[in-house]
Amino acid sequence: MINQLNLHVPPQINENLEKKNITEPTPIQQAVIPKALNGESVMFRSQTGSGKTLAYVLPLLAAIEADQQTIQAVIVAPSQELAVQIESVIKEVTDQTTLSSMAFIGGANVNRQVEKLKKSKPHIAVGTPGRLMELIRLKKIKLANIRMFVLDEVDRLVEEQESWKDVEELGKRLGYNVQGLFASATIPKGLEDKLKVFSPNVEKLEENTSTLPEQIEHLAVMIEERDRIDTVRKIVHAEEIKKGIVFVNHLDRLNETVEKLRYRKVEAVALSSEQTKTDREQAIARFKSGAASILVATDVAARGIDIEKVSHIIQLDASRSFESYLHRAGRTGRVKEDGKVISLLNGQERYLKEKYEKYLNIHVNEVFLKNGTLISE
Structure with a gap:
């Protein structure tokens, strides 16, 4: 080189x-x-x-x-x-x-x-x-x-x-x-x-390429508002996720998500900008080692994190800006590996699917959960 x-x-x-x-x-x-x-x-x-x-x-x-x-x-x-x-x-x-x-x-x-x-x-x-x-x-x-x-x-x-x-x-x-x-x-x-x-x-x-690598698959799941966290749990099991990042928009949602996932036997850790440096390092270390399969984070906390083998990004709360989606999606599909970004959208958020597609030149495929499997419409 x-x-x-x-x-x-x-x-x-x-x-x-x-x-x-x-x-x-x-x-x-x-x-x-x-x-x-x-x-x-x-x-x-x-x-x-x-x-x-x-x-x-x-x-x-x-x-x-x-x-x-x-x-x-x-x-x-x-x-x-x-x-x-x-x-x-x-x-x-x-x-x-x-x-x-x-x-x-x-x-x-x-x-x-x-x-x-x-x-x-x-x-x-x-x-x-x-x-x-x-x-x-x-x-x-x-x-x-x-x-x-x-x-x-x-x-x-x-x-x-x-x-x-x-x-x-x-x-x-x-x-x-x-x-x-x-x-x-x-x-x-x-x-x-x-x-x-x-x-x-x-x-x-x-760079004369699209903003996101081609090997990333973009999916959207339409949900009822009350089902957000449980839908994440179901997706984790359906996709057999060993290393995935779940993004939330607010700190109060972060701890609730981690607690509910752990209660349902999903090993999850939180990454928050309000944590101490030691707590943040421990959370990332558990996630990297595989002791936790899910890292729940806000945009601020997850900036710049580059962890190998992250197969899935789940937007529990969909980002309102395509720039934020870009940074979230960029945590997977690295070094030519496959990756999936799954956005949970309620009826009022359906417009975000079109926004991501328009500004990032990607196709977001709408899917639903059936018998423990993600299936295309």
């Missing part, structure tokens, strides 16, 4: 990629990496599971001078889980090299992070906007040697007003001369103008 892309990085990185069966660049990597290596700032949209993390990580690694033990790149993510996940990818790719990275996330003890920075400075700082800016204001992270600035899931960062204030402040402090790489699943209206505040010369690249 490295040879094809003309990346000047330690040879061990190529070996690490081969261990992960990454030998050919994906289309978005082929599009982004040469421009990034050329010093251009790029905003790029690609479907989930398309390899966008390596599209910015590899040119970033190529730009780092390993013998200078200073922070030379910053990666900003909208959630703690995504920041940790990005840093774990970097660690896997840079194993057995002198390139280093650290994650700085809200919810973790800031004093411990300060102590880590006193002992050694990583080449790459990955973190959430609030915590990164906190450490910058404390002068524990210095910006003088930073060459590259990455925003992952930039569409999500823009949605959160407080997060975007921190992102904008960081961008302005870095100045126009720092190269920016901005990854997104969607490009909302006005995003380019927001980026121009701190990165005026950005080229936009969009």
Whole structure:
């Protein structure tokens, strides 16, 4: 892979990629990496599971001078889980090299992070906007040697007003001369103008494919309002789901869903933005290990979660926006594996089916439960 892309990085990185069966660049990597290596700032949209993390990580690694033990790149993510996940990818790719990275996330003890920075400075700082800016204001992270600035899931960062204030402040402090790489699943209206505040010369690249992978099947089940949670239980059994994520729109629905599923012998765990960092980590660990087959989550809690082998996404509460549907659906069908997204809709929500189809260029097949099986109309 490295040879094809003309990346000047330690040879061990190529070996690490081969261990992960990454030998050919994906289309978005082929599009982004040469421009990034050329010093251009790029905003790029690609479907989930398309390899966008390596599209910015590899040119970033190529730009780092390993013998200078200073922070030379910053990666900003909208959630703690995504920041940790990005840093774990970097660690896997840079194993057995002198390139280093650290994650700085809200919810973790800031004093411990300060102590880590006193002992050694990583080449790459990955973190959430609030915590990164906190450490910058404390002068524990210095910006003088930073060459590259990455925003992952930039569409999500823009949605959160407080997060975007921190992102904008960081961008302005870095100045126009720092190269920016901005990854997104969607490009909302006005995003380019927001980026121009701190990165005026950005080229936009969009992967020439549909927004969602073709191998994802989209289904809708019409329901009575009172039957939502029990319908989820029936779908879990009908589809023999070993690893599925159930999305709800409100926190009060989340705990009710988990309790009722557990009562009916479905091993479920909750993922909430109100949980402590430890509780969130334990929930994800149980889900990853298979101890729980169902993860019940809100959009905020599930941002950026990349868990292998998720076969089903169930919208217990259908999202009102196609952008939210896109992010939910993107948790399955990764790396060319099959996946299903099943939306529960009452009579008043039927219009959402047409909305998803129109804006995402997908077909949502209407199905119903009969004798413990999902059957097409």
